[in-house]
Amino acid sequence: MIRFLLKGLLRDRSRSLFPALVVTMGVALTVLLQSWMGGVMGDMIRSNAAFATGHVKVTTWAFAENEAQNPTDLALLGVGDLLSTLHERYPEVEFVPRIRFGGLLDIPDEQGETREQAPVAGQGIDLLSPGTTEIARLNIGNSIVRGRLPQKPGEALISDDLAHKLDIALGSPATLLSSTMHGGMTMHNFTIVGTVRFGIAAMDRGAMLADIADIRQALDMDDAAGELLGYFRDGQYHDAEAVRIAREFNANVDDPDDEFVPLARALRDQNDLAEYLAVARHMAAILSTVFVLVMSAVLWNLALIGGLRRYGEVGVRLAMGEEKGHVYRSLLIESVAIGLVGSTIGTGIGLGLAWYLQVHGLDIGAMMENSSMMLPSVMRARITPQSFYIGFIPGVLSTALGTALSGIGIYRRQTAQLFKELET
Amino acid sequence: MKAQLVLALATFASVGWAQVPAGESGSKPQGAPTARLLLEQVDANMAAESRITTAQMIIHGRRGARTVESKSWSRGADTGFTEYLAPAREKGTKMLKLGDRLWVYSPATDRTIQLSGHMLRQSVMGSDLSYEDMMDDPRLAQIYTAQVTGTETVGDRPCWVLQLTAKEEDVAYQSRKLWVDKERVVPVREELFAKRGKLLKRIELRDFRKTGERWYPMRMTFKDVLKRGKGTELVLKEIEFDAKVPRHIFSKAALRR
Numbered sequence: 122m123i124r125f126l127l128k129g130l131l132r133d134r135s136r137s138l139f140p141a142l143v144v145t146m147g148v149a150l151t152v153l154l155q156s157w158m159g160g161v162m163g164d165m166i167r168s169n170a171a172f173a174t175g176h177v178k179v180t181t182w183a184f185a186e187n188e189a190q191n192p193t194d195l196a197l198l199g200v201g202d203l204l205s206t207l208h209e210r211y212p213e214v215e216f217v218p219r220i221r222f223g224g225l226l227d228i229p230d231e232q233g234e235t236r237e238q239a240p241v242a243g244q245g246i247d248l249l250s251p252g253t254t255e256i257a258r259l260n261i262g263n264s265i266v267r268g269r270l271p272q273k274p275g276e277a278l279i280s281d282d283l284a285h286k287l288d289i290a291l292g293s294p295a296t297l298l299s300s301t302m303h304g305g306m307t308m309h310n311f312t313i314v315g316t317v318r319f320g321i322a323a324m325d326r327g328a329m330l331a332d333i334a335d336i337r338q339a340l341d342m343d344d345a346a347g348e349l350l351g352y353f354r355d356g357q358y359h360d361a362e363a364v365r366i367a368r369e370f371n372a373n374v375d376d377p378d379d380e381f382v383p384l385a386r387a388l389r390d391q392n393d394l395a396e397y398l399a400v401a402r403h404m405a406a407i408l409s410t411v412f413v414l415v416m417s418a419v420l421w422n423l424a425l426i427g428g429l430r431r432y433g434e435v436g437v438r439l440a441m442g443e444e445k446g447h448v449y450r451s452l453l454i455e456s457v458a459i460g461l462v463g464s465t466i467g468t469g470i471g472l473g474l475a476w477y478l479q480v481h482g483l484d485i486g487a488m489m490e491n492s493s494m495m496l497p498s499v500m501r502a503r504i505t506p507q508s509f510y511i512g513f514i515p516g517v518l519s520t521a522l523g524t525a526l527s528g529i530g531i532y533r534r535q536t537a538q539l540f541k542e543l544e545t
Numbered sequence: 546m547k548a549q550l551v552l553a554l555a556t557f558a559s560v561g562w563a564q565v566p567a568g569e570s571g572s573k574p575q576g577a578p579t580a581r582l583l584l585e586q587v588d589a590n591m592a593a594e595s596r597i598t599t600a601q602m603i604i605h606g607r608r609g610a611r612t613v614e615s616k617s618w619s620r621g622a623d624t625g626f627t628e629y630l631a632p633a634r635e636k637g638t639k640m641l642k643l644g645d646r647l648w649v650y651s652p653a654t655d656r657t658i659q660l661s662g663h664m665l666r667q668s669v670m671g672s673d674l675s676y677e678d679m680m681d682d683p684r685l686a687q688i689y690t691a692q693v694t695g696t697e698t699v700g701d702r703p704c705w706v707l708q709l710t711a712k713e714e715d716v717a718y719q720s721r722k723l724w725v726d727k728e729r730v731v732p733v734r735e736e737l738f739a740k741r742g743k744l745l746k747r748i749e750l751r752d753f754r755k756t757g758e759r760w761y762p763m764r765m766t767f768k769d770v771l772k773r774g775k776g777t778e779l780v781l782k783e784i785e786f787d788a789k790v791p792r793h794i795f796s797k798a799a800l801r802r
Binding site: 183194309 | 604606607608611613632634635638649651653654655656657658659660664668669670671672797
């Protein structure tokens with residue numbers, strides 16, 4: 122029976138080729154879209170977590186309100202004690218202090234006068250403590266374009282683009298002009314020992330990275346930090362757990378009316394990431410539903426047209442005594458076969474395209490020049506186990522569903538009128 | 546004869562004062578002097594050829610107040626030199642302003658850094674004053690056209706209200722509103738606006754003292770309305786007008802001394 126049906130499919134291309142092509146295209150697009158969106162959103166969430174939000178972030182309430190301005194004057198104080206409390210209460214999370222600051226980086230000439238200067242968006246990070254996890258977390262080692270990591274106090278990294286703009290050689294002195302956390306003006310000398318490129322436009326434009334101890338000294342922030350970023354020790358973001366930690370921590374705050382008490386926020390509650398997380402989480406369901414609905418409608422339509430074309434054939438089969446249910450089932454088997462072939466080829470093509478975009482990516486750097494979003498300037502797809510079935514199952518289902526809907530007409534045929542119909 | 550001449554001149558001046566056509570002053574209130582004349586008198590009180598001041602700046606931030614002390618020397622509208630005396634972290638920091646350029650020297654780094662352009666509009670030491678506010682001594686009559694728009698009483702002082710509009714676009718504040726004490730002809734309140742009419746700063750001037758022929762405020766409160774906080778008080782401890790200021794002080798070499 123199946124062999125008979127397959128022969129029919131192969132010999133009558135109008136019955137198989139076009140539906141299979143439609144399924145192939147639909148499945149390929151679904152796989153590509155899922156891999157692309159998954160890759161882009163995953164990268165965005167990872168970049169945000171690493172550079173800006175952590176999995177959980179603790180700042181003062183006042184700092185959280187004005188976060189975009191990097192208000193060092195609203196920083197957390199007594200950070201040593203706060204870190205101990207956090208690690209004691211939430212051992213599954215590693216909290217690290219960071220200071221984000223703005224300023225002017227001034228490059229002197231031989232006489233010590235200003236030769237070049239440019240605004241910088243800096244981060245004070247734990248770069249020098251033995252066993253620091255920050256270098257790996259921010260992938261700084263692999264992001265170095267020239268030079269090396271800071272190895273002693275007073276050394277700093279700047280973005281490679283900024284280094285070219287300032288025409289600065291490695292080992293050159295540079296002075297950071299900024300504000301202390303008390304509002305005073307501060308100048309601090311650094312030696313630039315390396316340049317970095319993270320592939321994130323917002324960072325690569327004018328980033329400066331220095332050890333947090335140096336930044337504390339420069340900005341007069343003894344035992345203070347702009348923010349404490351918490352990362353789950355397994356490196357993965359656990360949304361429900363992060364939200365629970367933030368709620369529990371905030372519930373234990375001493376004086377909620379004091380704008381300088383610490384406030385914990387999960388990643389989802391920062392940088393409008395909740396929507397992205399929701400889309401990322403429900404993406405498979407959304408894609409599958411849309412795919413099945415749209416493809417079913419298309420294939421239903423195709424099957425109806427096919428049904429009209431095969432009106433005579435079905436009539437003859439019924440007239441010869443074949444049961445309606447048998448005819449209906451045979452059409453379903455045909456469609457499942459078409460769905461399987463189309464879905465297999467479509468998944469293969471989709472994975473191939475996704476792999477290309479995973480390896481080579483799409484450079485949107487030119488569009489991101491003035492962006493402050495933590496978005497990679499090269500966007501990449503990411504193939505996950507889900508990519509292998511996200512299009513395949515809906516591909517087969519929609520073909521079968523389309524045929525099932527159009528095939529209902531078989532049951533409306535009146536046996537008594539078959540010969541009359543066939544005579545015409 | 547001399548007394549008669551003075552009296553005649555005074556009479557002519559007062560008639561002229563009351564009867565000048567609206568001109569710049571537009572529809573000025575009855576009896577109001579011309580806005581230009583008022584502005585020139587304000588300048589005569591507030592501006593000086595040279596000045597040496599010792600001041601205390603009390604900056605009321607969100608976490609508390611802190612005090613910065615400085616000594617400044619200025620000459621003309623846009624030449625100035627300031628040395629910070631306290632607190633310890635800021636002590637020895639010096640600033641030199643020549644025209645639209647400003648150099649800052651920090652003893653901790655032994656570096657002199659030049660600031661220009663928009664950087665001059667940044668806050669000085671976290672205060673509500675910008676570098677331009679701090680170091681410029683503008684001649685308002687040269688920069689703005691004025692209009693007397695009404696009269697108001699500020700505190701117990703009857704004032705003219707002046708609306709100033711910049712003659713050119715390249716100024717820190719495109720327009721200003723001044724409340725000028727009718728008797729002393731000094732501003733007691735100022736509002737500074739951006740190009741599109743947005744209020745940027747509010748200044749209250751108090752504790753007027755007569756120094757020679759001029760009245761001068763010894764205490765000013767600056768409030769940057771775009772910043773939270775209670776503003777910055779500038780208290781003048783000492784002030785000397787038209788003092789002899791050595792030329793060499795307005796040089797980059799003086800920063801390192």
